[in-house]
Amino acid sequence: MAALKELRVLGYFLCLFSSVAVMADDLSQGEVLFRQAGGYGCVACHGMYAQGDGQVGGNIRAKNLADINRALLQQPSMKGLSSVLSGADRALLAEYLAELNSYELINWTLGVGEPFQQVKVTADEHYQLVITNKGFEALTLQLTGISEPGQVNIAPYQTLAFAWQVKGSYLFLASDQSRLQLTLK
Incomplete structure (x- = not known):
């Protein structure tokens, strides 16, 4: 019985570690999309770290998935990216922005x-x-x-x-x- 309990605890920690690894991977995918989507990425208008940096697009660190979808539909300069970014890509971008906004x-x-x-x-x-x-x-x-x-x-x-x-x-x-x-x- 003790061995089964230890196995459950080990399984829990492995699941916890696995989800953290997936999250880190998602963030790196989101970062790649942020820098390269459509051939020029979001950095062209929003700065290397979504901070704006005097660029035309401004600081978008606090933007979420709904904001991204709305901008892709309504902003003329972003409509070209709308067909390039899948729903999963947009979710990855939103996760990356949330991570940046945590600082x-x-x-x-x-x-x-x-x-x-x-x-x-x-x-x-x-x-x-x-x-x-x-x-x-x-x-x-x-x-x-x-x-x-x-x-x-x-x-x-x-x-x-x-x-x-x-x-x-x-x-x-x-x-x-x-x-x-x-x-x-």
Whole structure:
């Protein structure tokens, strides 16, 4: 009887692990669709991480399946993707957007705008820092506390993202042209 109970527990954990693996696979499929659907993906209008980034389509991280279906039917620029994306593809995109939306977004654009930004963050919250280099030169950034190693290179017009959980009370990120200060609320 004890062996049967252990087998049931093992089966439960295997099912749990299996569903997590499928979910991770679905997210990666959703990410691929987001970047490549129709030959140009959603990134052309919505940015590499659905953050908008000054693109024509804006931030869509909080959009769900109903929003995606409505946009594919009503938005002239998206109607071409409507025939390319199956119902399953649309569901995968919605799951990917939900995953992105589970992180609080901090968007840092280098090469345009204010040279100094200050953002208030909450301890123990999960954030995604999306950095876009809109300049014509590669930059080296100091991201100690967010990325290991702390130094990151970003090419011209490249966008990188880093997910992390806020620890500590103060974080200062810098490039030669721009500064980002993160302080606790």
